[in-house]
Amino acid sequence: MRGLVRDTILLVIATLVLGTAANLVPGRQLAWWGKGFEPPRAGVDFNFLDPGSADAMRTSLPGVVVLDTRSATEFGAGHVAGAEEISYTELQAELTPERLGRLRSAGAIIICGASDETDVEQLLAQELHRRGLPPPYVLIGGFLGWQGSGLPVDGGAR
Amino acid sequence: MRWLRNPWLHRLLGLVLGGIFLYAAHAKIFDPRPLVTIIWNYSILPPGPVNLMAIYMPWMELVVGIALVTGFKRRGAALCSTGLLIAFMVALGINAVRGINVACGCFSTSAEDVSNAWLLILRDLPMLLAALVMLVFPPPAEGPGAPTPPPSRA
Numbered sequence: 001m002r003g004l005v006r007d008t009i010l011l012v013i014a015t016l017v018l019g020t021a022a023n024l025v026p027g028r029q030l031a032w033w034g035k036g037f038e039p040p041r042a043g044v045d046f047n048f049l050d051p052g053s054a055d056a057m058r059t060s061l062p063g064v065v066v067l068d069t070r071s072a073t074e075f076g077a078g079h080v081a082g083a084e085e086i087s088y089t090e091l092q093a094e095l096t097p098e099r100l101g102r103l104r105s106a107g108a109i110i111i112c113g114a115s116d117e118t119d120v121e122q123l124l125a126q127e128l129h130r131r132g133l134p135p136p137y138v139l140i141g142g143f144l145g146w147q148g149s150g151l152p153v154d155g156g157a158r
Numbered sequence: 159m160r161w162l163r164n165p166w167l168h169r170l171l172g173l174v175l176g177g178i179f180l181y182a183a184h185a186k187i188f189d190p191r192p193l194v195t196i197i198w199n200y201s202i203l204p205p206g207p208v209n210l211m212a213i214y215m216p217w218m219e220l221v222v223g224i225a226l227v228t229g230f231k232r233r234g235a236a237l238c239s240t241g242l243l244i245a246f247m248v249a250l251g252i253n254a255v256r257g258i259n260v261a262c263g264c265f266s267t268s269a270e271d272v273s274n275a276w277l278l279i280l281r282d283l284p285m286l287l288a289a290l291v292m293l294v295f296p297p298p299a300e301g302p303g304a305p306t307p308p309p310s311r312a
Contacts, residue, residue, distance in 0.1 A: 007234025011221050019217040022187075030190060030209045039198070089266050092189040123195055 042138075046111070046125035049137040051149040054110050057137070058082070063107040067136075069120045070113060070143060079143065080112050081152040088120045091127065100131060109136035112143050162295040169229065171288045175239060176226030178285060183219035185266050190216060196263035200249050218242065226292075236292035243286045250275045250282070 023029055042048055049057070058064045058080075066083040068075050075085045086094050103109060109128065113121030125136040139146060147153060161167065186193050193212040197203065203211065218238065225235035246264070253260050254275035262278050 004233050004237060007231040008237050011225060011231060011234050011238055012218075015214055015218040015221045018221065019214040022217065023190075023213045030194065030213055032209060032213070033206050088192070091192065123192075127191070 040119070040122040040126035042122075044135065045129045046122060046135050046138045048140050049110060050140050051146045051151055054137065054139050054146070055149075055151045057108060058110065061107040063105065064110065065103060065106040065108075066110045066112060067124070068112050068143070069124055074114065074143070076155060078147065078153050078155040080110075080139075080146055081154045083112060083154070086124065088124050091124070095127075095131070100133075103128065103133055109133065110139055111136050112139040112146060114142050114144075159295070162291055163297050165297040168232065168292055168297055171292055172226040172229055172232055172235075175285055175288045175292075176223045176228075176235075179219045179223030179226065179239065182265050183216045183223055186212075186216035186263070187220060193263055196261050199260050200253060201258075202249055202252060215242075233293060233296055236289045239289040240286065240293055243282050243289060247279050247282050247286070250279050254279065 023032075040046060054066075058066060066080045067086045068079050068083045069086060069088055070079075072085065072087075075083075079085075109125075111121040111125050113119075113124075121138050121142070125138055129135050141148070190212040193216070194208055197208050197211050198205075219242070222235045222238045222242065225231050226239065246262075250260070250262065259273060259275050262273060262275075264278070
């Protein structure tokens with residue numbers, strides 16, 4: 001029994017040492033305590049944009065990037081004209097320094113999602129804002145809202 | 159019940175359960191930030207400790223996974239994994255009773271991976287059983303009553 005407790009304590013200490021060391025690495029630090037999680041806030045981390053205004057912004061401003069957070073299948077079946085696919089699941093791999101640099105220099109970022117209850121587009125917007133980008137725009141109604149407004153679509157669903 | 163103490167069974171269970179923990183850790187260990195969102199969405203912890211959970215949980219999964227796969231401190235790892243799995247199941251159970259299907263954060267950090275909480279609990283049960291077998295029925299050489307080797311005469 002004593003050996004079991006000793007082994008368990010050893011494993012817990014290894015966890016604490018590794019976790020602490022990893023969280024001290026610059027660029028991946030999380031607040032230890034107190035700040036906690038702050039849900040994405042409209043007007044701070046992102047702004048809502050209706051499909052008509054989003055289309056006007058996309059066609060009139062140079063360098064507007066539209067990011068689509070839906071699955072690859074949904075994206076393939078149809079997406080906002082000129083949109084880029086981005087996976088929130090693979091965000092670490094997706095947000096390469098080159099892509100972040102390109103997003104930083106974009107005129108504006110519009111995020112289009114499935115507009116379901118998970119609000120992934122808002123979480124992505126918050127993450128981009130945390131990484132120093134201006135608050136992106138989240139498309140109200142997501143792709144269905146865009147499609148329903150009869151705005152230009154690339155891919156299968158027209 | 160002697161077969162439950164078979165060392166080969168323990169090696170096999172360690173490999174399988176350890177492999178699952180390693181796979182679970184890999185998705186979260188490189189960037190714990192999306193995990194903060196997932197733990198928050200469970201609506202169980204106050205804001206303070208949410209970040210601590212996101213910082214240390216993937217490393218606990220990694221350490222436990224390595225220990226189970228290699229057999230180094232396997233019973234200690236079995237105790238840790240029992241604790242982890244019970245904690246996961248309680249958290250899922252609370253949300254299942256609330257009628258909320260959360261993104262479990264088990265093998266991905268996507269807030270979109272929403273699954274039926276009851277099914278997730280059912281999926282965790284065999285893993286908990288494997289951990290309990292390794293914890294409660296150690297092979298004779300590792301058990302609490304294991305014979306101690308005679309002292310050397312040198």
